Amino acid sequence: MSQRHDNFAPPCPSAPTPFGQGECAINASSPPAVELHGITKRFPGVVANKDIAITVRKGTVHALIGENGAGKSTLMKILYGMQKPDEGTIAVDGEQVTFASPGDAIARGIGMVHQHFMLADNLTVLENVVLGGEKLYGIGAKARRKIQEISDAYGLGVRPDALVEDLGVADRQRVEILKVLYRGAKILILDEPTAVLVPQEVDALFDNLRELKSEGLTVIFISHKLGEVLKVADDITVIRRGTTVGTADPKTATTKQLAELMVGTELPSPETRESTVTDVPMLQVQGLTLTEAGAAAAAPLTTAAPPDPSGTVALQEITTGRKLLDDISLTIHKGEILGIAGVEGNGQTELIEALMGLNSPDAGVITLDGQNISKVSVRKRREGGIGYIPEDRHRHGLLLEAPLWENRILGHVTEAPNSKRGILDPKGARKDTERIVREYDVRTPGIDVTAASLSGGNQQKLIVGREMSHAPKFLIAAHPTRGVDVGAQAQIWDAIRDARREGLAVLLISADLDELIGLSDTLKVMYRGRLVADADPATITPEQLGSAMTGAATGQLEGTEQSEDGDAR
Ligand SMILES: Nc1ncnc2c1ncn2[C@@H]1O[C@H](COP(=O)(O)OP(=O)(O)OP(=O)(O)O)[C@@H](O)[C@H]1O
Numbered sequence: 330m331s332q333r334h335d336n337f338a339p340p341c342p343s344a345p346t347p348f349g350q351g352e353c354a355i356n357a358s359s360p361p362a363v364e365l366h367g368i369t370k371r372f373p374g375v376v377a378n379k380d381i382a383i384t385v386r387k388g389t390v391h392a393l394i395g396e397n398g399a400g401k402s403t404l405m406k407i408l409y410g411m412q413k414p415d416e417g418t419i420a421v422d423g424e425q426v427t428f429a430s431p432g433d434a435i436a437r438g439i440g441m442v443h444q445h446f447m448l449a450d451n452l453t454v455l456e457n458v459v460l461g462g463e464k465l466y467g468i469g470a471k472a473r474r475k476i477q478e479i480s481d482a483y484g485l486g487v488r489p490d491a492l493v494e495d496l497g498v499a500d501r502q503r504v505e506i507l508k509v510l511y512r513g514a515k516i517l518i519l520d521e522p523t524a525v526l527v528p529q530e531v532d533a534l535f536d537n538l539r540e541l542k543s544e545g546l547t548v549i550f551i552s553h554k555l556g557e558v559l560k561v562a563d564d565i566t567v568i569r570r571g572t573t574v575g576t577a578d579p580k581t582a583t584t585k586q587l588a589e590l591m592v593g594t595e596l597p598s599p600e601t602r603e604s605t606v607t608d609v610p611m612l613q614v615q616g617l618t619l620t621e622a623g624a625a626a627a628a629p630l631t632t633a634a635p636p637d638p639s640g641t642v643a644l645q646e647i648t649t650g651r652k653l654l655d656d657i658s659l660t661i662h663k664g665e666i667l668g669i670a671g672v673e674g675n676g677q678t679e680l681i682e683a684l685m686g687l688n689s690p691d692a693g694v695i696t697l698d699g700q701n702i703s704k705v706s707v708r709k710r711r712e713g714g715i716g717y718i719p720e721d722r723h724r725h726g727l728l729l730e731a732p733l734w735e736n737r738i739l740g741h742v743t744e745a746p747n748s749k750r751g752i753l754d755p756k757g758a759r760k761d762t763e764r765i766v767r768e769y770d771v772r773t774p775g776i777d778v779t780a781a782s783l784s785g786g787n788q789q790k791l792i793v794g795r796e797m798s799h800a801p802k803f804l805i806a807a808h809p810t811r812g813v814d815v816g817a818q819a820q821i822w823d824a825i826r827d828a829r830r831e832g833l834a835v836l837l838i839s840a841d842l843d844e845l846i847g848l849s850d851t852l853k854v855m856y857r858g859r860l861v862a863d864a865d866p867a868t869i870t871p872e873q874l875g876s877a878m879t880g881a882a883t884g885q886l887e888g889t890e891q892s893e894d895g896d897a898r
Pocket of ligand 1: 373377395772784787
């Protein structure tokens with residue numbers, strides 16, 4: 330490592346050693362909950378983890394940070410029994426263990442909350458928590474008591490009889506946490522837990538984490554949000570290119586230092602106040618309304634998803650006509666980034682799907698560059714100049730089991746360089762994939778590996794590279810930097826800004842409010858399917874925006890104006 334900061338100590342040596350020998354940053358005052366020593370994991374062409382050494386103290390929050398592809402998820406999968414290390418040892422509470430499956434890890438008190446929640450929407454909280462763990466406390470009064478007890482003990486505020494489909498993102502996350510606690514977890518692994526939360530929800534989650542550790546539980550969490558890491562972590566381990574490069578003391582370290590240690594670059598800022606907005610409308614939406622029945626017509630864009638076995642039931646339920654999009658009108662001009670703020674589940678997904686032609690709106694007109702595209706197919710819309718960075722990269726952005734170069738073709742089959750005179754051109758696609766890998770720094774051993782084998786952030790870089798390569802007129806960018814490290818984030822922001830300067834119109838949807846405020850020229854708040862307020866990105870704060878998003882703030886917000894469609898509800 331070339332740079333060294335006073336606040337950073339080298340990682341603990343990989344061979345088991347007693348604590349407190351001076352050069353190791355970990356405080357010896359609490360006993361270790363987890364000790365990873367000499368962990369090495371190889372995949373074809375990649376050493377994902379190399380001689381990793383981490384000690385996690387009991388009753389602490391331990392953050393794991395590092396650039397995309399550094400090896401964080403692999404390491405946590407090893408600790409959770411999902412992957413087997415090629416070398417190295419794991420000790421839990423001082424005892425050496427080997428895990429053949431997550432079941433083994435759970436039995437040793439390790440639980441993992443994944444980024445993508447794994448809850449059944451149509452079941453209650455109680456049913457979700459009990460599901461698969463029926464042997465523990467049954468499914469009746471005893472289970473209910475236990476859930477209430479855990480919820481009260483850690484301040485989770487979970488209601489056992491609430492239907493999961495009625496819960497917001499933060500509540501769902503609490504259910505996931507409760508679920509692992511119910512199974513006896515004493516060590517919780519959280520994979521980017523704040524990626525989908527608004528600032529107030531992040532604070533609430535951090536209160537929960539503090540509660541957990543005050544009860545002696547241990548939390549390991551992966552994050553790219555360095556400010557949050559400094560706020561909540563007791564210890565920080567930095568992983569770089571598969572190996573531990575240092576530990577940091579959150580009391581004294583700065584985000585800038587962390588960023589430098591992680592990726593060797595300074596912390597980027599999304600702030601952009603140069604205006605390139607023209608008065609030429611690129612995308613116009615008038616009175617877009619969608620009921621549940623129209624949304625059910627949604628077709629997957631890329632993957633041939635297996636039919637939902639509960640499809641018939643779902644269809645029977647779609648009779649209420651509840652409006653998922655309610656009279657949405659907006660205009661995005663050439664050179665303009667219009668940001669939409671909203672807690673997930675308030676219609677953003679449906680709006681994106683409507684613009685892409687993936688659902689059937691009940692009313693409304695969509696115009697792209699003067700052409701009415703309301704009834705036009707997905708393919709024609711793409712050929713007409715719509716770029717699409719989807720919110721769920723696994724469902725709509727990639728064919729996970731296909732190689733990278735085939736993923737380069739996805740959504741752009743008929744366009745150059747993937748196609749020549751109407752015929753697929755694998756050579757052209759391969760060459761251009763290599764360019765994207767180079768230009769967007771996609772960390773991969775080659776373009777023939779599957780998309781599934783890339784780390785999450787590198788998958789995202791591939792999608793962004795692909796979509797920007799077609800010089801779109803209008804870009805739908807849903808969480809464009811979700812899961813990417815600070816270095817790649819800066820690169821993606823630059824790519825979007827550069828294209829905007831050339832006249833690109835962008836619809837930006839992001840849970841990262843700094844990104845939303847920093848990049849947008851115009852900002853709207855979406856709540857329960859409606860655009861309820863316009864905010865000025867130059868003056869609004871993330872906290873004010875967060876309040877508006879949760880519907881907590883009514884009337885006109887500071888830094889906002891009334892929405893086009895009337896009252897600021
Ligand atoms: N199943 C797999 N097959 C092949 N390679 C893999 C597999 N899983 C991970 N890798 C590779 O191992 C390396 C580490 O990936 P990992 O997902 O652990 O990184 P990460 O630090 O979690 O990244 P991110 O921040 O982007 O999520 C990457 O180069 C990735 O491509």
